[in-house]
Amino acid sequence: MVIVKRKQLTLGERLYLPEIVRGLSITVRKMFAKRATRQYPEEPLVTTAVTRGQPRLAMNPDQTLRCVSCGMCEAACPAYAITIDAHEVEREIEREPEHFEIDMLRCILCGFCEEACPKEAIWMSDELELADYTRASLVYKLDRLVRPVSQLQGRIDYIEEINRRWNN
């Protein structure tokens, strides 16, 4: 059996009115405190290199893709969000994705693809916004996935830093 010891209330507490005034004074102070909310579209979230946003494909400064369509990310993806079709190209790396699709509705932003990639071609960017009217439009094709390396540099440096720490 549990015996609950009730706190003996003082006269002021039993009268209740002083306590009401105390409560009211707390809320009125909160009215002038700093707001906890953010005006979202005008004040977007602050992102850092640690932010694990939507995966994006890196594009070299000479307008070529780093991806060689090896399918590692496709295999690593726990949500089966990635689909790749490869074709051959007349370049040193010989292969390039013909189609590269990430179904953003399936993607869980886990970052396994980024870890699996042997060519440092897919990175978790700082892009987070995802909204549209149809499901089909949220299956991102190459045209919406490719980003210049410069845009992803912060993340690339951060991951390399981590890898260095672990490898030494």
Added chain:
Amino acid sequence: MEQLVFYSLGLGAVIGALGVVTAKNPILSVLSLLWTFFCLACVYLLIGFEFLAVAQILVYAGAIMVLFLFVIMLLNLGTSEAADFDTARAMGRRLPLVLLVGCTLAALSILAAQQVGGTSDEARADLRSVGSLTDLAQVMFGTYLLAFEAASILLLAGTVAVVMLAKRERRKNAA
């Protein structure tokens, strides 16, 4: 103009009163009674009894009828009992009685109206002088103070008696 307003109010009150006894749904009955009170309050206003009108609404409409509604809802009178009771037939069977009571009441009210002097101007002025609150207070707490206090004590005794009776009933049930 005043006549027209008076007669339409009277008609409204009578229709409401008929609704009270004929409505199958007890809630509708209560609402009809409420409507009747309203018409009566307006009639009081028309003849200048402001206080009586407001008191009527405050006491009868505002408190007593709410209690009625309350009780009806708590008892939750099913429609089955009410539906079985055919008001028109029941009244038809007692038509002679209904007529007798109705005629007596009508005759009494006509008599009473004549007693006060009907609608003569002096009578109206006389009534109107009591209509104002100050005069009413003077009559109540001056001329008839003893009667007023006696009535209030009587009411209090009645209230206490009701409480006692209800209490004894419950004790018997518990035992």
Added chain:
Amino acid sequence: MTVLLATLLKVLVIFGCLISAAGISTLAERKISAWIQLRRGPNRVGPFGLLQPLADGIKFMFKEEFVPPGKSRFLFILAPALAAVPAMMSVAVIPFTGRIAEIDGTPILGSVADLDMGAIFIMAVSGLGVYGIILGGWASNSKYPLLGGLRAAAQMISYELSMILIILAIVAMSGTLNLREIADAQNDHTLLGFLPAWNVFLQPLAFVLFVICTFAETNRHPFDFAECESELVGGFHTEYSSMKFALFFIGEYCAMIVMACLTTTLFLGGASVPFWAEAPWFIGLGSFVFKAAAFMFLFIWVRWSLPRFRYDQLMALGWKVFLPLAITNIFITGLVLAL
């Protein structure tokens, strides 16, 4: 004729202002609740969200109407009107300001109707608002609304009693039932040389009791057992949608506004301005609106600060604390007046 026109104009203006004030109150409710909870509140519709009530109104009109089967359809539709009309009616006797003008020797006063028994009238009419709630709860043909309606009825009757007794003390002090005269009676002298002789200083106990009673009377938090989301879903208006719900809503806010105005009139000297006895009528009106707005703020402020009572606590408070205190207050007032 001109007097009639002026009165008509007053009716229109006051009614319009009451409805707009109810709309503004809904916005204020949302804004202040947001500020208290460290949020910003509605700010997308118009500058600072000022047009939000308008947007809400339009949204209400396009919502689906729903009438539950089983009970009386007529009563279901009548109930919101019954809830809103008394609140709007009782504003007629509130003296918003002093004498505005004089036409043909007839003074145009700051209230629609300068009734000799304004204080009783306002209690009588605002007490009728309970019918809308109780009928709405019953006609919904559903258990929670019925419970909400019954609770509201019991609560309003209990607290109306204390409220009338408190008003009686004020009436005894000023010797009149006319609200304008009650307000004026507070302005003809000062206390201790500097305080205006408002009833809030003369009758502090009555003031506190009255303010708490207004919360119970308008079914406002912390006494909002008629809706009581966590126990009764939405209370008496659970089954209501669209403009019928909006009417309940407007009625509730109108009742709050009327109570704020009544408290201002009874305890804060109405339209008077301290230390400026000869203030013109529009300054008096501003002063009245300011005082009433302060009470509206209190209504909202308390709602977002305090937890809800328990129903039995509410009834115990009403009958075992407020009623004896109110009667004691009358006795003390009577004694002081007699001495």
